[in-house]
Structures are given as C-alpha cells and as structure tokens.
Amino acid sequence: MSRLVLIDGSSYLYRAFHALPPLTGPDGSPTGALFGVVNMLRATLKEQPDYAAFVVDASGPTFRDEMYPAYKANRPPMPDDLRAQIEPMLAIVQALGIPLLRVPGVEADDVIGTLALQARSKGIPVLISTGDKDFAQLVRPGITLVNTMTGTVMDEAGVQEKFGVRPDQVVDLLALMGDTVDNVPGVDKCGPKTAAKWLAEYGSLEGVMAAAGDIKGKIGENLRAALDRLPLNKRLVTIKTDVELEQGPEDLRPRPRDVAALRELYRRYGFNAALRDLEAGNGEGSGRRTPPGPSALAGETAEAPAEGLAAPGAYECITDRKALEAWLERLRDAPLIAMDTETDSLDPMRARLVGLSFAVEPGEACYVPVGHDYPGVPAQLDREWVLEALRPVLEDPDRPKLGQHGKYDLHVLRRHGVQVRGYAEDSMLESFVWNAGGQRHDMDTLAQKYLGYQTVKYEQVAGKGAKQIPFSAVSLEDAARYAAEDADITLRLHRVLSEKLAGEPRLMSVYRDIEMPLVPVLARMEAKGVLVDAEELRRQSEDLGRRMLAAQQRAHEIAGRAFNLDSPRQLGALLFDELKLPALVKTPTGAPSTNEEALEAIADQHELPRLVLEYRGLAKLRNTYTDKLPEMVNPDTGRVHTSYHQAGAATGRLSSNDPNLQNIPIRTEDGRRIRTAFIAPPGRKMVACDYSQIELRIMAHLSGDEGLLRAFESGQDIHRATAAEVFGLPLEEVSADQRRAAKAINFGLMYGMGAWGLARQLGIGRGEAQDYIALYFSRYPGVRDYMDRVRQQARELGYVETVFGRRLQLQEIHSRNAAQRAGAERAAINAPMQGTAADIIKRAMVSVDAWLQQHGDRADMLLQVHDELVFEADADFVDTLLAEVRRRMAGAAELRVPLVVDVGVGANWDEAH
DNA sequence: GTCGATACGTAC
C-alpha cells in the first residue's frame, strides 16, 4: 500500500541539537544536530515510503506574526552552532533524494497539515514524523503521528490517552494551556489536566468560555481573565490545512539518492557509519544491530540508526560471567562511571537490590540483573558474586562515579555490603545548582528538558496503582531497557549539565564544594537514624485521644448535633450559616475560612470556636506525630530514618520526609512533649547546636547597614536592640510590646512583608504599621537600600544569589500578573538570606562530619533542622564534641558579623534545648 | 480503591 511520510524537519533539528552532545566533524564544524537528523532520515528511507517530504520553515514572517506580533517573541535567537548546520542538512536531504519543501508566509506545520489532508482525501495513509505535540490535532483515521526520537506512534486512541481529549479538541486544549515557548499565554495555572477536565465537561473551547462564570476558585478567575485572548490563541495554534501549494502529495516521490554527493557530505562531516553503509551499497540504515527500544516506524522492529537518535543506544543485559568481566574491564578504564540500582522499594532503608546498570559512553549501557524472581526467569548471575566483582571499582575513591540522586543507590549498596567511595557527580544536583527555580529534578523531567528525550517511565515496565508489580517481577528484557537507559541518560545529562556549570565558576563551586561533599554526609545521617521512644509516644497518643474525645463530645453537645470536626466545610456551615457568626477570613477560593485566625476572632462570641481550636491542636499532634512516628521505626535498626531531600527547596535548604523531622513541634507545651521521645541510648547524650539569628545576621552582612551590624556586635538581644534603636530608647527602657513589634518587623522584612501584613501580625492599624516600617528604614537605611538592590537585580538578571553564589531563578519576576510578580519579589528578598543560611550550615555539616569520621563511633550527627544540628554522643565525649562543633559551625563562613552558636545537652531532644 | 485539589497546621 502506498504511503506518505511528512517529516517535520525543524522540530527534529532543534531536538537533535539539544539531545546530542556537541559533536564536531573532522574540520571542527558542529555536527551534533546534523548527525541526529541524518540518522533519522536514513531510518525513515529504509522503510521505503512511496511519498515523502522534508518540510522546514522558510525565513521571514508568517501570517501568525501578523495576527499576533508577540508570537514567538520569547524565542532566543538560533544558536550559531545550530544555524551552521542548516545548510549541510538541506544538502544531505537533497542528496538523499527526499523532496524538500519550504513555503514562505506559513510555517512548516501548515504545509504538513495541508499535504496530510490532501493525501488523506486521496486515500493515501499519512505518517507525520515530528516531535511536536501540536500535531495531535491532525490525527484522524489515515493520519498518524510518529516520533522517531522516542519511538512512539500516536493514533486517535493515543491522542485520547496522552491528552485526555479527542484529536478535534486538541486545538481547544492548546488554546487553554497556551504555549510559553511561542509566547502565547493561556489560562494561568491551567495545564493539560485542567484543560482536559473542562473540555470533557463543556465539550469545546466555546463551551468552556460560555461556562466561565460557573467555574469556581482562583482558576475560575484566571479563566475569566484570559477570556479575551482565547479566540486568538485558538487561531494561533490551529494548523492550516488549506495552504496553496505547488506540489500535491503525488508529486513527492523520493528520487534515487546521489551516491557521489552523499559520499562527499558524509566524509566531510565524519559520518563513518553512514559512509560504510553507503559504500557497502546497503539500503539506508541497514546492517546495524537491533535496538532494545520500540521501533521508529510502523510499529515493526526497526534497526538502530547508527549511533543515533531514534533508539537510545546499545543496551546489554548481562547474565554470564564473561560478559560482566568484559564490562568490568570497561568500567576500570572509564574516566567516569554512570551507575544506577534497581530495587523493590522506594525506601532506601528497606530496598533489596534487584539489578545494577552502568554506562561509560553515551548510548552504551548494560544492566546486570541479580534479583529478578518470576516464573520462568532466565538464569542470572549470583548477587554476591556480582557485588564482589564490582567492589574494587565501586569502593575505589579514585574511580569517579556518577548517578542521578545517587544517595539512594549509596544506601542500597551499603546495605548490601558495598561502601561506595568516589561518588563524584550527580546529575540531579547539577540540575538543582544550575536552575533551582521551580521545576523538579527527577530524571524524566531533566531528560525532557535537557535532552529533548522521553524516557521509559517506571509505570511502563512495572505498572501503577493496584496493578503495580515489584521490579523483581519485571521481565529481564523490560528491566534492561529501562535500567540501562537510566544509566545512559544520567551520563548524557551529566555531559550537558557539567558543560553548563563549567561556564559558571561560582555555580560550579556550589556544586563541587558544597553539594557533592554533602551527599555522603547526609547518607550517614540517614543511615544512623534517631532513637525514638515509641512507648512514650503511645502514652501521649492515649492522653491526646482522651482529650480529643472530650472536646469532640462537648462540641457536639453545644452544637446540638453531631458533625465532623475534621471537616472545614461542615464546620463552616455550622459556625457561619447556622450560628450566624461573622466570617472574617476567606480562603483563597473565597469560602469562609475556619482557620485559627478566623476562630480566634470569634472566640469571644461563642464557646464553639475555642473548643474547635482545642480539638484541632490535639488532633494535629496525634495524627501527625504521636500516632505516626512509632509506625516509622525501622524494625531492623529500631530507629527512625528520615530522608533529606537535597534538591527540594529552591533556596538551597534541605527538606526532610518519611518522616519529616524538620517540623517536630516546639512552641506549645503539648507539642514540645513529643521531643522528649527523641532519646539517646544508654551511655549517650543528645546534643543540639543551633545558629543564633542566622538569617538576621546574614541580612546585616548583605545590607552592610551600620546600625544593624552594630546591634549584632554589641552581642545584645537583637530584637531589644532593634526596638531601642527604632524607638530611640535605652535598652533597659524597651517595653515588651516594643520588643514584640521590633521582632515582628525584623522577621517580616526578611519575608518581604508589607504594612498590611505587619498590621495583621501585630493587631494594629495599617497606618501605624506603616509608621513603624518607615521608622525602621530611617534608622536602618542600609536595609532599605539592600532590598531595593535585590529587587533590581532580580528584575535585571532574572535571578538572585547567595553569598556563596548559589542562584535562584525567578521566572515570575516579569509576570504580567501583579500578584505573581509581587510574590516573586518577596521570594527575591528572602532567598539570599535563607539560601546563604542553607549554604553555611551545609558547609558546617561537611566540616563537622569530616572531624567526626576521625573519631570513630564516639558521636554521630543525626538531624539538621535548617539552623540546628542534632547529635548523639558518648557521655564522656560531649564536651569535646561541643567545643569542636561550635568551632566548625561558627567558622563555616566569614561574615561582617560573628556567627554565634547556642548549644544544649540532655537525655532527649527537648532537654538538649 | 486511587488521585488531585483544598484546607489546615507544624517547623525554621
């Protein structure tokens, strides 16, 4: 049957450019993108389509620019290295005999759309080869999409599955979502999920617009704000299918290739594999080994296009000793080993090793299964034997290793008896340091962003939800495809990201001198865990439970009926509808809030609000802490092992989860009691060391404000000193209220708070709050100048940075939305202080750990809570520890103010404060 | 049963 293949040349050129390492030809000219495209074309031709066209954008404006002058205004200019590859690409396309189309005034998309519909009307099946999701709107019987980079084929069912809408709804979906790359703003906060939901409900864009008044919440407001531009969006994203063309589908027969011209071109650009095939007289792409990935075209198993793009590479599944030894040889010779482990659990403290993968060159990776277990599983190498064989490499500090979130793999291997040394690079942390604004740093996201590559998802091999199977039950074939890709992609990501970091010495230093050395330190803290008195917590749970029940019964009594105290909605209905109490606070969606502030405000008018507050406080402690922590005790170690997320907070802070040990209560009596359950074992003590007012000290340092610096140098209570300065009083005459106000200002400023917030915080009028702030700035003019400088820098550079050079990108600093922009400005104010504090304590941790490592088992670092480090130490070692930790924490940075460290010792965490 | 959004509250 005849068939038309339409190739979206621009899309592949861009993707290949970003996906492949910056290769160069024999003469040094850039060839990376060219290489990818050529391999893709050779694979396509091997399928011998009857009709084909390579479509690229012509230069000059199109009808879309006339419709919307800002169209694609965000696009950075084409990199020179890419521009240089266009002419060679077109020459190769010509030599291969593929018809080339460039039509001025429209985009390549429109040419493809028109040809696709023409062919379909003549009964010619059409395959559109592209990496651009917008083409999903053209899918219908007879028109299919294929992405040779990811090997995915998309028909109508595929569109429905991927986008959740029918192909004819895709333009509506795209109009709602907008397209940041093309500078077409959609509905704010409306992604594919929300857009698909609306379209499912209202059928079309017009239906959604008509129903805009009924859509609740902030997203509804965003929709209403965007109504005006949606029709234009739709016209912009709609691919034209009625362009006047000189050629019809039947004019697009491939010509015979020009062997002499190809030989010359391949030779010039150093495409040796292609040249070999050409000289061997093979059809394009033949003679290569079968890749493990899905096929590029038509669903049958295609051959790998040389070292190319369509398939991820040559992946080997190792099940015999000889093969492993051959790979060991490669690992020993490699300058850097990309590695990854596969296990049966996400919990690194429980996970059992199922397999390991390695890569040393992009596109070449192996998977060593050691724990697959399903009926009919082929023979695998013995786990112990494999680990013994790998041990010399993995434990050698002089053989650098690379991973993606390698802390996890370090844990797994340690628990299987291998102490990894020389863990030198981590692509997750490279990405985090390179761009800590907003996005996630998981491999799938990074592969998409930096390589333009869609990885095989875990769900694709192991399923999800109830149907998920452990990785040990995944077939060796699927596992090898997935796992080897992980190592391969990690290596490719590292090549891209390390290059970027190399051009920014300060960022490189954050990565090299702070983040990477911290990895094994965190791993040790997590592995050690903290001892928790589960019995004590159970007793507290019982006590809390009794008091909750009493509060609940009393609340139901007063209400005159039973209701769910845990349901804000039911509570709101009772308080504000039935009892007619005033609703003084609104939630972000506009509903009356029942939060603490709202209830406090009406607590003098009715008994119920106070009881609800009582109940809430008790329920929080029990549900979140006293009930849960005992469940988190690891049966093997008898301790609780949190995980620290090193790329979690955009400012550079760590975060803690499973369980979160960075938000254990301290402010209330009942809450603090939970800390008594964090204990030291017999013969040991808990030791807590925290930085005193570190962020305010950093504000003094960064602003250089004389008054603030003096206040810290005096060594006085900083809030009292601030109050004395602001109110023009001697220290001893500062009243409690004045100190409270000064404290609120000190903290509020660091968070970018305005008069409105301060007034609310202090329960005073807005005018009075504004006066306080003005007074503060008049006494500390350096602080105001600093804040102005930071906002300025954020606007000019799009990022702010810490003392050590860590950057936070602030995408929304130029948002058209005033609230978003204001939010970004507040983040800009806060990030240098919060981030510098994070840098400092991270440096301190590395330093303290290095010292602890020299002292065997006398003490262990257990926890980090942003400005505090918690240790467990032999009782007779406590004094030594205190002196050294103080010294190293205080010495972790040289600022214009001293860093002061407060310490405490006790039998439990509460006493250590 | 699972998932995502919303509300709330804990820490620094």
Next chain:
DNA sequence: GACGTACGTATCGACG
C-alpha cells in the same frame, strides 16, 4: 493579594 521555604493529614469529589 497582602509573609519566605518546606511536608503531612484529612476531607471531598471525580473516576474507574
């Protein structure tokens, strides 16, 4: 809308 950074629990409605 109004104070920065996190994580966890409960409810509730949608979905299969």
